[in-house]
Amino acid sequence: MTNYALPVNDKDISKAKTFYDLICWGGLLIVLLPVGIANVILGYFMGDSPCTLCWGQRQEMAYIGVVALFMVRYGFKPKYLATMLVMAGRGPHLRVRGELPPLRQPRHA
Numbered sequence: 001m002t003n004y005a006l007p008v009n010d011k012d013i014s015k016a017k018t019f020y021d022l023i024c025w026g027g028l029l030i031v032l033l034p035v036g037i038a039n040v041i042l043g044y045f046m047g048d049s050p051c052t053l054c055w056g057q058r059q060e061m062a063y064i065g066v067v068a069l070f071m072v073r074y075g076f077k078p079k080y081l082a083t084m085l086v087m088a089g090r091g092p093h094l095r096v097r098g099e100l101p102p103l104r105q106p107r108h109a
Contacts, residue, residue: 027065028069031069064087067084
């Protein structure tokens with residue numbers, strides 16, 4: 001159990017710095033790798049136009065990455081965690097409502 005009455009020491013600062021470094025790298029990797037590769041390589045170099053589901057997934061991954069960077073900049077707050085969970089749950093929500101195309105295309109006889 002942590003005694004919060006004690007003053008902050010170097011070990012606590014080191015733990016916090018490590019936590020924020022991990023969150024920062026995770027947010028940057030989410031924004032840069034899947035979203036960046038999909039937009040730049042597939043979109044510009046290959047001339048691919050993504051489907052509605054792909055656009056939704058790219059947007060949600062970008063939003064989650066930006067919220068992770070907010071956590072690094074402004075500190076870990078419950079509202080940022082709640083925002084991240086809402087963004088992560090938006091895809092299944094749209095699928096249930098039927099606003100996204102079906103996962104499988106019907107077979108033609």
